[in-house]
Amino acid sequence: MHVPELIRRKRDGEKLSADELRALIKGYTDGDIPDYQMAAFAMAVYFQSMDSDELGAWTDAMLRSGEVLDLSDIRGVKVDKHSTGGVGDKVSLILAPLAVAAGLKVPMISGRGLGHTGGTLDKLESIPGFDVNQPVGEFRRLVDDIGLGLIGQTGEIAPADKKLYALRDVTATVECIPLIASSIMSKKLAEGIDALVLDVKVGSGAFMKDVDNARKLGETMIGIGQAMGTEVRALITDMDQPLGLAVGNTLEVVESIATLRGEGPEDLTEITVELVCEMLDAADKVDDRDYTKKMLYELLQDGSALHVFREIIEAQGGNPEVCDDPTIMGVADHVVTFGAPKAGVIEHMNAEQVGLAALELGAGRHTKEDDIDPAVGLVFRKKRGETVEKDEPILEIHHNGKGLKDCVARLEKAIRIGDGPADDKPLIIERLG
Missing domain, CATH: 3.90.1170.30 (Pyrimidine nucleoside phosphorylase-like, C-terminal domain)
Incomplete structure (x- = not known):
């Protein structure tokens, strides 16, 4: 494989084979291809994009650059949610325990914030003692026993994406639909999930500033899921103003706990319920959407979802008393x-x-x-x-x-x-x- 030739061909808009793309990912993951060559290739993709065959092969290679979890021995339907990022977006902290209270298993691997968007891991680490760095074996146990695991990307899961994501961030190639879609989907499909629901943000506070590009990103990720046999749904949601009332890590955890009590802001509660309803529907657990949403609101009001959140905090080393006294944070x-x-x-x-x-x-x-x-x-x-x-x-x-x-x-x-x-x-x- 002659890497400069592959860069040139992609620069000139030529289609690369699945074997060539797999070799690029393997060489970069193993350290045989330096950052400067992969940065040049990413910029070529930024300008020339990838077709569906290339994107499928690229995503599959990233997915298989590390461990692909097999959670088939864990009873229950495994469904995750991913947001493309926004301001005040603390939905995952509420959605995951609510989905578990509604009968789903949620293996959730999240990221950190950079720039103006917040990260789920940073919010969780506002809780004293909460450890997001769980090994894969413990992550499996948490999902099996509690129905939920909330961890960061490990070195074993999609390591190619971890390297490429950091490179894209410093080479002005973040806002590229094929690279965004493959990054998200390689991590999420490595979780061993049965279905995935995407929250594609659009507006001033999102990566996607207009609905057409947000739709294109959502459809691209749905296409990747279909090619790999995973049910994928997407909601395009407004990010022209902050979600909820709080912006900032501890403040957002406080608001999340209030929402898990049924006392959260209307917009934050609504979007969380809609996304969990979509997760349940993707798991074939919805006969009547209105009835399902009513049930989800009740799980917030009666404390069932907050109970799950308390359980996962304690199981991952955090202080569950924050659920009663958030000032502990x-x-x-x-x-x-x-x-x-x-x-x-x-x-x-x-x-x-x-x-x-x-x-x-x-x-x-x-x-x-x-x-x-x-x-x-x-x-x-x-x-x-x-x-x-x-x-x-x-x-x-x-x-x-x-x-x-x-x-x-x-x-x-x-x-x-x-x-x-x-x-x-x-x-x-x-x-x-």
């Missing part, structure tokens, strides 16, 4: 309010700028090596479409003395107040699959 030293500059209607709320505002406080990372401050972030009192008076608090800023001025400057750009009407966008834009 710690709070920021300072809380100040951000007031409306004038009276009117909140017409628009740029989710990306809101995420970057929280990043200025230390709630996220500029690079993968950065430490985060779990206690800092934002809590909204008003959102898009609501009326405010001059100087009325729109949100609280929880900070520890870092980045307050820059945070406020970001918020001033993010929030537009006028005479109305507000941007009118549905929470769930489209269903695919």
